[in-house]
Structure formats: C-alpha cells, structure tokens
Amino acid sequence: MARRLERIDRPIKVLTEDIYALSSIRNMLYVAAPRLLPALILLLLPLFAPGAYFQRVFTLTAIYGLLALSWDFIALSTGLVSLGQALFFGIGAYLAALLNLYLGLPPFLTLALATVLGACICTALLAPCLPLKGIYFAMTTLVYPLLMARVIEATAIVGGTDGLVGVESFSDLWVERYFILIFLLASTFSLRRLITTDFGLVLRSISDNDQAVRASGINITLYKLIAVWIGSALGSFAGAYFTHLYMFVGLSAFSLDLSILPIACAVVGGIGTLAGPVLGAFILVPLAEMLRDLGTLRIVSYSLLLVALVLFKPEGIMSYLKRKYEQIERWMEV
Amino acid sequence: MLPSLLVYGLINSVTLALTALGFSLTYGISRVANFAHGALYVLAGFSAWFFLNRFHLNYYLAALLAVVLISLTGAAIYRFALIRVRGMPLLEIIVTFALGTAALEALRYFGFLGSHYSLPPLFRGSVNLYGVPVDAQRIALVVIGGLLVFTLWLFTHHTRIGLAFRAIAQDEQAAMMLGIDSDVMAALSLAVGAALVGLAAIVVLPLGYIATESGSNILVSAIAVCILGGLESTAGVIVASLLIGYTQILTVAYLGPHYQMIVALLAILITLILKPSGLFGKQKELEERV
Secondary structure, three states: OOEEEEEEEOHHHHHOOOHHHHHOHHHHHHHHHHHHHHHHHHHHHHHHOOHHHHHHHHHHHHHHHHHHHHHHHHHHHHOOOOOOHHHHHHHHHHHHHHHHHHHOOOHHHHHHHHHHHHHHHHHHHHHHHOOEOHHHHHHHHHHHHHHHHHHHHHHOOOOHHHOEEOOOOOOOHHHHHHHHHHHHHHHHHHHHHHOOOHHHHHHHHHHHOHHHHHHOOOOHHHHHHHHHHHHHHHHHHHHHHHHHHHOEEOHHHHOOHHHHHHHHHHHHHOOOOOHHHHHHHHHHHHHHHHHHHHOOHHHHHHHHHHHHHHHHOOOOHHHHHHHHHHEEEEEEEO | OHHHHHHHHHHHHHHHHHHHHHHHHHHHHHOOOOOOHHHHHHHHHHHHHHHHHOOOOOHHHHHHHHHHHHHHHHHHHHHHOHHHOOOOHHHHHHHHHHHHHHHHHHHHHOOOOOOOOOOOOOOOOEEEEOOEEEEHHHHHHHHHHHHHHHHHHHHHHHOHHHHHHHHHHHOHHHHHHOOOOHHHHHHHHHHHHHHHHHHHHHHHHHHOOOOOOHHHHHHHHHHHHHHHHOOOOHHHHHHHHHHHHHHHHHHHHHOOOOHHHHHHHHHHHHHHHHOOOOOOOOOOHHHHEO
8 A cells, every 4th residue: 555645734824824813812822932932932041041151151052043044044045155154253253352452442332343344344355256156155255264364373463373362241241141142033033034025035036046036137246245244244243242252352263163063053953944043053052062071072973963964854953843833744545 | 595496386386286186086077076185185194104003014005005995985975975965066065074074073082183193204315406405205296296197197088987087077968878877987086086185195294294284274275276277177286286386385485384375275265256267177157157
C-alpha cells in the first residue's frame, strides 16, 4: 500500500487570514501568540537569569542576534551573501570607542552616531562591489574585515594591536541589559513589517530576479544600497554596544568568528525568516558559553554542527515551527 | 639590493603559484571554491611531520604518504559533503570553510601550534646567485614549481582524465553526453587540487615551521592569486603570482613586513571591483555581474 504525506492548512489559519481574525478571542490569540509570546519570554529572561554571568550571556546573545538579523536581512532582500559581518561590527565598535575617547561623547550619543556613521562608511565601502553576485560578492566581503585588521596592525593607528581601552560603560546595569533586548525586538518586528510593504516587495524580487526588476524601470542599485545601509546599521549598532559593554575594542572586533557566527545562527534558525536567525542566536550562543570549558574544541563542534545542518536539515527551526503551527499533516493512501 | 629583490621576488612568486595551483584547478573544473584549501595545506604539513617523526619513515615515503592522504581527504570532502550541496555556491563555501575551520581548530586544540614543528629541508647548502646567497631548498622550490606546471600541462593535455577534466570545464552537459561522469570528475578534481596543495606544503614548509595560523594566510593568498589571474586559468595563476609576488617583496623591502598580506587583500578587492573575471578569466561578464 503506497502512502504519501499530505499537508493542508489548519482551518483556523485560513480563518485568521482576513477580517475574521477579529471574530473571536481564540482567533486573535492564534494570530498574536507567535508574535507576543517570544517577545514576552525575551523581556522576562533577564529577570529570571541565574546570576550576573548569565545576564551577560543574554546581552551578548542579543548582540549576536542583531548581527545575525542584519545578515539575514541583506541575504533576503538583495540575495547578496555577506561573509564579512565582522566589517559592520568592527567599524561600529571602533567608531563608538573613538567618539567616546577622543570627543568625550556619552554612550547613548556614540551609539546613535556610530550606527549612522558606521552604516554610511560600510555602505560606501561595499558600494563598488554591489553589482557583483554570488561567490564574487562573498569573497569581497570576506576580504574587507581581514584588510581592516591588517591595516590597523601595520599602521598602528587607533591603538594598533593593543586596541583601545577605557571606553565608558553604561551608567545603569538594567539599562545595559534591557536596551539591547528592546532594540533587537523592535528591529526584528520592523524589518518583518518592512519586508511585506511595497518597498520590501521590490527588495525581495531583486533577490529572485534582478533583471526583471531592472526591466520594470526600477533602479536596483539604489534599492541594494538602502538594504545594505539598513543591514550595516544593525551590525554597527551591535559592534558599538559590544564596545561599551566591555569598555574595550581591539582587533578581535574584525575577527572571522564574528562573520561565521551570524551565518551559523541563520542556518540553524532558518534563512530568510528574519526571526529565525535571532532564534538561532538564542540557541547557539548560550550553547557555546556552556561549551566554553572545551576551549577551541568549541569552534570544532560548532563548525561540524553547521556542516551537518547545512547538509541534512537546511530548512531551519523557524520554517519547521511555522509549518507545524499552520498545517495539518496526514498520511494518504494512494 | 636589486639582484636580491629579483631573486627573492621570483622565489616568493613561485611559492604563491604553488599554493594557488590547487585552488585554481579545483575551481576551474568543478566550480567548487575550496575554502578548506589552507587547512589542507596545514594538514599535509602535519601528516608529513607525523610520518617522519612518529613512524620514522624515509623522507620521500613520508612526503608521498602525506600527499596521498591529503588527496584522499579532498575526494572524501566531495563524496560525503559537497555532493549534497553541489551547484549552490554559498553552501559550498559554508561547508568547505566550516570543515577547514574545524580541522584547524582541532589541530590547535591538540597542541599543534607555535614554532615547535618543522620539516627538515630536503636540500642543504647554499648557492651564490649574482652575489645573492640563496639556500638550496629555495632553488629546489623554484625548479619543482616549474616542473609541476609543466607536468600539469602534460596531464591536462595528454591523459584521459586530464582531457575529461577540460571537457567538464568547457561544457558540462556535452561532456556528460559523452559518458564523462560529472560527480566522479568533481571528486577527482578536489583530489588533484588537494594533492597539489599537499605537495606545495611539503616543498614550502621546510623554509619555516608548520603553524596552524598560516592556514588562513595560505587561503587568502591562493584566492588573491586566483582572482587576479582569473579563476580557472593556469596562465593567469602564473602571471598573477609573479605580479603579487614581486609587489609583496617590494612593499616588504620599502614599507615593512606587515604589508605583505595587505598587498594580497588589496589585489582581491581591486580586481573584483574593476574586472571581476580577472586578467585571464574566460567567464562571461554577465554571469558574475549585472
């Protein structure tokens, strides 16, 4: 007897797709739960975290989550795959440190300035490579952070190999813990909203078929520039926050780990879902902290996990959960 | 000053060409950018060291075993991992890069780092070339590099497998119609590419020591040479390694040793921005940019 797996949408999913979503509390909850519940859990996490060490881990996780979100946004909206998230991170980190140390600006002003300026610098650096595709764009982005680190090392500007120490930290511990979480939630939700607007529609179609978009009389370079600007702004913010958190910035801000981790998070969480990479970060980063005793074996297990997921489960957790939430699966006799 | 710059520039160029040949060959045939290239180089060095010092084998036998081992590793990477993501360049890069990182970090974990491990030079003594003292190992390196390029040319033009390689690179569909198995050829191309980088490790490493840290440098310089020359073209590899090799030696002489890597990185950036297909690339412009 031959069987096949049939997937059909749940009745409640179809019902809640239009105005009938408002017809009962249950329908409203069905729509709201997957959005509100994770947000609520995220906001409550710091309150129930066991000790200051885990508080710090959560903050760090949120920073990496932001970096992963930025990677996924660029990949989803323009189809460009960046292997150099460390560039955004490092530029933001160094800008925040320099603004704070040499101009004496307070942390929140440097955060804002580093985000905007950092995004402009990164976009300007990447602008000439935007017409490139696939592996060529990936290689350019891979090279930029390496080049930055080598230039700083060779010319000994901005602290050279010693880095910059004595950056001002946040005034209040709870501000430090919650500001990044709220920023992460806000940017995840607004990017998810942005991608469904007309503007987002153009962005997504660039990744599907850029020539068709071009043939419709739309300037794709401009759209790509805006997408990269948004992505690098998020990355720079993450870097700037990291600098103020550790009161230090060094060459490690351009390290390769920072480019690999967001990709790993996106693969675990589900590429192109925006919320998925954030979820991936909240799985991978605490896991990595628990494995800290293993030393560099941590990176080994990490990389092997990444390979296994890419080869055997490329779908990602977010897509899997979405499917289970929205569809019924049943075996049909053929 | 000038003779020494010329001689050492040539040696540096041949070193670059040796390490880049494998990467270029693999990409040219199977379109797989093997980001585990640097890791394979380091692995080859350590396995040769292992065969020499733990099993006390003859130098030539140890070198041969190491090259064969690395070549099998390359084929295994294709057979067990890459075959599943073939045709998706991003995933190919992620898989090979993650495997390379895993291998390097595992070596680091087991304590294979620092300057404790080195291969003995195969040729001792030194020669005076136009008033510049050059040790025999470096001369041997240039000779072996030249021989290797010649052998590779013979291999790709006069053997069955070599001709099949070129057929797959030219037109995969037509080659498959003539009974050439694309998967077997891709696995073989990874094996040959890995063997080439293993050979490079055996020849180059006696000049310094085996360091896990050099893995990423080797990868970056191989990519730099291949991109400047045009991914897939052997003539491009030679011209690009001469260009980058001499530029590196000049910047090191006049600016300082830190600038060596910057030259390679800048070469990648400038080539990709100005002419992504490289100096000798045969790729159509439309395929890689809008």
